Amino acid sequence: MSYISSLEKSLATSKFTITGxxxxxKSASIEDLLDGAKLIKDDVVATNVxxxxxxxxxxxxxATCHLIEKQTGLETIYQITCRDxxxxxxxxxxxxxxALGIKNILVLTGDYITMGDHPEAKPVFDLDSVQLLWAIxxxxxxxxxxxxxxxxxxxxxxxxxxxNPGIDPLEPEIIRLEKKVAMGAKFAQTQCLYDPAVLEKFxxxxxxxxxxxxxxxTPLLSAGMAKWMVKNCPGVIIHDEMIKRLKGAEDKVxxxxxxxxxxxxxxxxxxxxxxxxxVPERAxxxxxxxxxxxxxxxx
Amino acid sequence: xxxxxxKPIEEIKESxxxxxxxFILGCGTCATLAQTGGEEQVKEMAKLxxxxxxxxxxxxxxxxxxxxxxxxxxxxxxxxxxxDTVLMLSCGVGVQxxxxxxxxxxxxxxxxxxxxxxxxxxxxxxxxxxxxxxxLDETGGICPITRCPKxxxxxxxxxxxxxxxxxxxxxxxxxxxxxxxxxxxxQLDKFRAFRKPRNYQISTSPQQIVPR
Numbered sequence: 001m002s003y004i005s006s007l008e009k010s011l012a013t014s015k016f017t018i019t020g021x022x023x024x025x026k027s028a029s030i031e032d033l034l035d036g037a038k039l040i041k042d043d044v045v046a047t048n049v050x051x052x053x054x055x056x057x058x059x060x061x062x063a064t065c066h067l068i069e070k071q072t073g074l075e076t077i078y079q080i081t082c083r084d085x086x087x088x089x090x091x092x093x094x095x096x097x098x099a100l101g102i103k104n105i106l107v108l109t110g111d112y113i114t115m116g117d118h119p120e121a122k123p124v125f126d127l128d129s130v131q132l133l134w135a136i137x138x139x140x141x142x143x144x145x146x147x148x149x150x151x152x153x154x155x156x157x158x159x160x161x162x163x164n165p166g167i168d169p170l171e172p173e174i175i176r177l178e179k180k181v182a183m184g185a186k187f188a189q190t191q192c193l194y195d196p197a198v199l200e201k202f203x204x205x206x207x208x209x210x211x212x213x214x215x216x217x218t219p220l221l222s223a224g225m226a227k228w229m230v231k232n233c234p235g236v237i238i239h240d241e242m243i244k245r246l247k248g249a250e251d252k253v254x255x256x257x258x259x260x261x262x263x264x265x266x267x268x269x270x271x272x273x274x275x276x277x278x279v280p281e282r283a284x285x286x287x288x289x290x291x292x293x294x295x296x297x298x299x
Numbered sequence: 300x301x302x303x304x305x306k307p308i309e310e311i312k313e314s315x316x317x318x319x320x321x322f323i324l325g326c327g328t329c330a331t332l333a334q335t336g337g338e339e340q341v342k343e344m345a346k347l348x349x350x351x352x353x354x355x356x357x358x359x360x361x362x363x364x365x366x367x368x369x370x371x372x373x374x375x376x377x378x379x380x381x382x383d384t385v386l387m388l389s390c391g392v393g394v395q396x397x398x399x400x401x402x403x404x405x406x407x408x409x410x411x412x413x414x415x416x417x418x419x420x421x422x423x424x425x426x427x428x429x430x431x432x433x434x435l436d437e438t439g440g441i442c443p444i445t446r447c448p449k450x451x452x453x454x455x456x457x458x459x460x461x462x463x464x465x466x467x468x469x470x471x472x473x474x475x476x477x478x479x480x481x482x483x484x485x486q487l488d489k490f491r492a493f494r495k496p497r498n499y500q501i502s503t504s505p506q507q508i509v510p511r
Contacts (some may be wrong), residue, residue, distance in 0.1 A: 014496040058371065082449075087496060109456045112448055114468045123449070131496045132455035164457035175491050176454040182493070191457065234460045 004158040005103035006075050007296050011187060013106075017076060019214055020044035020089045020286045021187070022068070024059035029066050037072040044277070044292035046075035046104055048189070051270065052084060052282075055116025062093055068102045077160065078102045081110025086126035091145050094136060098155035103156045106189065107180075112194030121203040128174065129161060131182035140184070161185035163213075165193065165202035166235030166241030171297040174205050187212040189276040192229070194220070194259075197236040198264040203270050212273035217264065219256040219279065219289050223247045253285070257292050265298035272299075300416075301329040301390045303336065303409040308347055311386065313318045314406045318384035321351045321406075322375070324397070325358035326389035335409050336388030344388065344408060356376045362393035369400055379403070431455065433501040437489060439480035444497075446473035452494040454478070 003009035010017040025033050040047060051061040063075040071151065078097050080090065082156045084145045097105065113123040125136065135146050136159055143154040161180040167173045177188060193199055193215050205215070221236070223246040229236045242259055249255030265273060275293075279285040293299060315321060328338025338358050344494040345353045355378030359371040372379065379385070384404045387394045397405050413425035428445045434452075435442060439466050444450045448466045455474030458465025464477045480489040 024384075109449060109451065113460070114466060125449045125451070126499070128449065128451045128453050130493065134493070134495070162457070167457050167459070169462075169475065169478065171482075172454050172474060172490075173457060175487075178491070179453055179493055223313050234458055234465065 004156055005046070007077065007104050008186070009135050009156040010045045017212075017214065018044050018293075019046050019048060019274070019276045020052065020283075020290070021048040021276065021278040022283060023050045023053055023062075023280060024061060024064040026058045030059065030064065030068065030071075032214070033064065033180055033267070034068065034071055037074045039287045041074045042130045043287050044074075046077050047277075048077040048106060050115070051064075051079045051081045051108070051110070055111050055113050055118065056082065057116075057118060062100065062102075063095055065097070065102050069101060073102070076102060077104040077106050077108045078157075079108060080110045082125050082127050082129060083110030083113060084124055084133055086190055087146055089141065089185055090127065090132060091135060091249075094157070094298070095151070096138065096160065098153075098157060098190055100160065104160065105136065106160045106162065107136065107185070108162055116151045129154070130179045130183055133159065133161060133180055133185055137184035138203075141219075158186060159184050160187040160189060162190070163188045164191040164235040165268055166191060166195070166198045166237050168235070170202070170205065175212070177206060178209060181209050181211045185211060187214060187273065189214045190216040191235045192216040192218040192278070193236075193267070194242060194263060195239060196263060196270070198237055199267050199270055199272070203272065207271075213271075213273050214276040215264075215267055217275045217277045217289070219253070219260040219261055219278075219285065220246055221256050221285075223225050224254050256288050257285075260289060261296045262294050264293050267294065268299050300332060300414070300423075301392070302412045302415040302425070303330050303333050303390050305335050305340070306410055307406055311344075311406065311408055312348070315348070315351065315384060315386065318404070318406075319352060319353045320384070321348060321384045322354050322379050322382035322385045323348075324362065324385055324389070324393075325356075326362050327358050327360045328363075330389050330393075330409065331358065332417065333423065338452045340388055344386065348386075354382045357386050362387070363396055364496050365396050365400065366394075369397055372400065381387050429502075429506075429507065430497070432498065434494075437478050437492070437494070439484060439486060439490075441473060441477045441480055443473050443477060446471075446476070450497075452497065454490070466506055 049065045053230050065078045107129050109129040113121050143151050161178045188211050223243050226238050226243045230238050277286050277289050323344050325336040325341040341356045345384050361367045386406050386408050388408045394407045415423040416426045430444050441506045447506050459472035464470045464472045
């Protein structure tokens with residue numbers, strides 16, 4: 001069996017897959033981010049590279065993926081959103097990604113433009129994430145672009161999507177995931193999860209779907225951060241007990257990592273393919289979290 | 300109805316800096332209902348522009364209809380001819396129709412906002428974006444192109460919270476509304492259908508409908 005990427009191989013052959021996440025710099029220099037990539041390189045199979053996250057301008061994802069892979073050897077998962085590019089730009093970037101040797105792609109609709117640092121810009125959303133998945137499927141399987149024109153060499157990417165297990169109502173999210181899987185998503189990374197009961201219910205409802213679930217894992221670094229997430233992050237449920245533990249902890253980061261290791265130990269047996277570890281702007285904490293999870297022996 | 304709102308008076312005064320003789324013209328249809336360009340608002344505007352010579356005011360039935368506007372203009376031709384500027388309290392269509400007919404300098408006194416529904420007087424909601432390819436039959440009679448800021452066609456993004464939109468937590472998530480409605484009327488099978496990318500070619504502006 002030949003695999004498109006190390007990520008695909010890991011999801012097919014290993015018990016538990018761990019991916020990380022890096023955000024391109026708001027800078028014309030990549031050096032600091034490469035240091036971050038080197039920090040997590042041995043802890044994750046691949047790393048997501050975000051696409052103007054929360055609608056803030058940072059370095060192009062495509063270039064960042066290429067530079068990380070070329071200069072550190074860490075495999076990337078190219079995040080692509082529908083917010084800033086129309087169907088022409090999206091397709092040409094996908095062709096370029098393949099030519100640059102990028103092997104994984106994560107398709108997202110994208111946060112709305114007014115949430116970021118250029119709220120006056122024109123939002124694009126020519127396609128939604130399901131439609132972009134369909135476009136990639138056609139490019140890869142039929143060798144044509146959205147206009148039906150032949151591609152001399154079709155791209156070959158391992159394709160994923162996002163899902164939010166804690167969202168309410170859940171049924172439309174499940175239906176949307178069904179569409180994403182039908183349109184070629186082979187894996188799905190989730191919103192940050194702190195309540196295993198949420199995941200249990202979700203996994204039960206997607207048992208009919210052939211998709212590998214990587215559960216979003218972000219250690220809570222303070223009680224303030226936990227409260228902020230509950231208030232602002234859709235589908236994130238954090239019980240008061242966790243917040244209490246953080247308040248009482250002397251070393252809050254250590255306690256946050258300890259708590260997330262406990263979450264991982266509970267969800268590891270729920271039929272998930274692995275976890276996706278995200279700590280915005282803190283590659284060192286991604287590495288520390290993964291090391292703590294591995295050291296605990298839960299996976 | 301075409302919804303309009305008043306421009307700030309400072310902006311209007313700025314636009315009228317070089318104008319001396321001003322005619323104020325309102326709209327008897329949409330802008331009257333929106334209370335932005337009816338009789339009362341035209342009078343009020345005349346008072347606010349007390350430093351100008353107001354050579355006349357009028358509210359016409361439907362200034363976006365060239366035939367009716369042409370007919371109505373005859374009644375005010377004398378004062379209108381003395382005006383160097385017309386301040387128009389109508390939507391942008393009214394402004395452009397008047398420019399077309401008279402060649403006058405016409406200043407818009409209103410911002411044209413959207414095609415909307417009147418809930419109460421002074422409370423209006425956008426419900427249609429005139430996309431040119433109505434899909435309300437596929438979405439339970441609730442328009443995602445208008446009511447979802449991203450114009451999504453395949454269900455909600457995962458940004459809604461308490462059934463409110465990620466862009467504005469005061470507004471309902473259109474796709475949650477659509478989901479609940481279609482579930483209620485037994486159309487979840489239709490809700491599940493994949494909807495292909497829209498054809499924007501059909502809504503390239505300027506749109507027109509002409510006899511063939």
